[in-house]
Amino acid sequence: MIEASYNFAYLDEQTKRMIRRAILKAIAIPGYQVPFASREMPMPYGWGTGGVQVTASILGPDDTLKVIDQGSDDTTNAISIRKFFAKTAGVATTTSTPAASVIQTRHRIPETTLHEGQVLVYQVPIPEPLRFLEPRETETRRMHALAEYGLMHVKLYEDIAKFGHIATSYAYPVKVAGRYVMDPSPTPKFDNPKMNDCAALQLFGAGREKRIYAIPPYTQVVSLDFEDHPFTRYRQNAPCALCGAEDSYLDEIVTDDRGGRMFVCSDTDYCEGRRAQGHTGTESAPMEAADA
């Protein structure tokens, strides 16, 4: 039920139109950061107001929304954003990746392959991949305009010089459609390959920095690297302790105060789905017994 005091999905229609125009422009120029007039939202910036504004602008009454935070549907942040849209737009919500038409995310791309017609909305804190080495906005804009991306490799060079390998493991820079270098937001680099040739539309919203950018479906997304230090995906070398998955990104969970720990899927929906299908891990039996 929509509460009467709100416009559909909280933002007024004019603001949503403005944001949709920015989104359309972003889709037309894959990877390019489009400025937009970011609005105050009834939540702090750290909560992904950029993503929330994008979601608010694309939601329709028939959409089904999923919200994840670090892969989980159950964090305070994910729950409150889901509740926010259930209350202001009255849309159906879900935790199932295949069942969702719009997925708002912070720090992860779901493990389940996305399909056509879905939209993945990323919450972005810092949209500018060159910011780390070049703080001047005028200069980074010019670099994008002229496709001068040597500086991006300077950062990767520094990694190798310091650590012997490319140590950047989050917000790992990518080149979109052979043109713009883009920061994929602080997702682990494990997720980078999922952005390439993805069937879903990917939208990125940075609230504080007032930028929107996009990857249209089936777009080439390449992680930057060196010939002699190629991009590698990284995951902890272990199966999920709950579902036994060997192909999912894992979180390390401390289980007691004596240094006990286990690795479990960061994508809770994926993990639950596998367990429902009967997959098990080293720790799954006692947990299921406790649940039953």
Place this chain on the structure above:
Amino acid sequence: MLDRVSVSHDDKVAATDQPLLIADGLSKRYGRIDACRGVSFELYPGEVLAIVGESGSGKSTLLQMLSAQLAPSAGRVSYRMRDGVLRDLAALGEAERRLLLRTDWGFVHQDPAQGLRMAVSAGANVGERLMAIGWNHYGRIRDTASDWLQRVEIDTSRIDDAPRTYSGGMRQRLQIARNLVTGPRLVFMDEPTGGLDVSVQARLLDLVRSLVTELGLAAIVVTHDLAVARLLSHRILVMKSGRVIETGLTDQVLDDPREPYTQLLVSSILPA
């Protein structure tokens, strides 16, 4: 892209009979100040030109116009590109101009913080220009950077240290390596030894002089220090209030200045 900068030294000494850079009636006005007035000259490949004059005489303004970083109020600068074609700098697109600045040209600033990335390693400072023109092999970039550190007499064990941790003289030498790594044909320097101790200056000047000779570089060096001009340059332009008041071979001008202003400059800085 790479072939544009991998020119052998043989090619460089080729067309010495044609000017590399031509300044034609360059002027710059800031409100009521004429910072630079009608400066014209030609620079040939392998030639080192010094621009001298008192503070405020327009040296830096001229250098910025010559290096396409400042648009002249009047006049123009032409540069002979690697393909031999003379181009008006004002007619270059921004992408072409920036490519020129980081491949075929170098710019050594008085303040190393302007010419270096102080927070990234020396190796990356030198490698940046290579990465900017598409080098994509870490090992080769590092080897090349390491070679250049050696050539400018920086211990290669410091390759991973940031220039923040370098002395003033080392920073200037690092700037030079960063600029020369792409094999430029022309290097601009604005007071490259300013602010350095005398002994450090001498070492830097020696290094610059031998690199310039060895590589057949053309250079335009702004300095208020006539000793620097004498050591490095073949020709000299003496500026006063934005105008060139005397020009000629460096030794001739400094040993036998014609203009009273130049005589004053020479006598105050090189007391006989």
